[in-house]
Amino acid sequence: MSLSFWVRARRGDFALDAACDAPGKAVALVGPSGAGKTTLLQGLAGLIPTEEVRLTVNDRALVDTAMGLDPPAHARGLGYVFQDGRLFPHLSVGANVAFGARWAKKPMSVAEALKLVDLEGFEHRRPAGLSGGEMRRVAIARALLPRPRLLLLDEPFAGLDDARRQALIAWLLRLRDTVKTPMIVVSHDDRDVAALAETVLTLDRGRQV
Numbered sequence: 001m002s003l004s005f006w007v008r009a010r011r012g013d014f015a016l017d018a019a020c021d022a023p024g025k026a027v028a029l030v031g032p033s034g035a036g037k038t039t040l041l042q043g044l045a046g047l048i049p050t051e052e053v054r055l056t057v058n059d060r061a062l063v064d065t066a067m068g069l070d071p072p073a074h075a076r077g078l079g080y081v082f083q084d085g086r087l088f089p090h091l092s093v094g095a096n097v098a099f100g101a102r103w104a105k106k107p108m109s110v111a112e113a114l115k116l117v118d119l120e121g122f123e124h125r126r127p128a129g130l131s132g133g134e135m136r137r138v139a140i141a142r143a144l145l146p147r148p149r150l151l152l153l154d155e156p157f158a159g160l161d162d163a164r165r166q167a168l169i170a171w172l173l174r175l176r177d178t179v180k181t182p183m184i185v186v187s188h189d190d191r192d193v194a195a196l197a198e199t200v201l202t203l204d205r206g207r208q209v
């Protein structure tokens with residue numbers, strides 16, 4: 001598996017210019033608060049205006065704005081897991097996961113997606129009745145349902161205690177190997193992601209260091 005990207009974007013006075021060429025299945029994006037990690041993910045995903053984006057997954061170009069390949073967010077083939085999960089509180093777990101199918105060509109079933117995240121039988125539960133770790137896994141199931149070419153995870157470990165972090169890391173490792181979907185994982189803490197990613201990209205003030 002291989003993954004390469006380059007993003008140039010501005011947010012007010014902040015300028016991001018970062019590139020990465022990685023042979024493995026997972027890239028970790030680390031750096032202090034305000035370094036531009038979320039900006040990079042959102043730029044790749046097409047969620048914010050950018051100056052230039054290039055993204056190639058397994059030798060297939062998904063975005064190359066300079067060449068006119070600039071699909072809207074829903075057509076980039078990416079799964080995005082927001083920092084706070086962003087589950088719809090008024091919908092069941094099953095309906096939250098099914099939401100991921102809206103623009104998908106060949107989505108997996110809700111049951112299949114929930115099985116991938118070890119939450120079989122959770123369809124009829126409500127987000128309010130879930131633990132923080134379970135909510136995160138539902139958000140990951142929703143992102144995986146359309147069979148994305150790349151999974152983008154923004155701070156999946158934030159707010160979890162040590163034991164839960166370790167459990168989520170071990171679980172993401174298994175997921176990475178079973179669904180064979182490459183991923184970019186954002187974290188403040190490079191110890192969290194050392195086990196998960198073959199490549200670590202460290203950002204500081206919008207540049208790689």
Ligand SMILES: Nc1ncnc2c1ncn2[C@@H]1O[C@H](COP(=O)(O)OP(=O)(O)OP(=O)(O)O)[C@@H](O)[C@H]1O
Nearest residue numbers: 011012013014031032033034035036037038039040
């Ligand atoms: N909507 C916005 N308008 C203007 N500036 C913004 C906007 N969003 C983010 N920024 C600025 O862009 C910079 C990078 O922010 P970003 O959220 O990408 O950093 P981060 O590395 O993800 O930080 P954190 O770890 O705290 O989430 C910051 O200086 C921030 O103030």
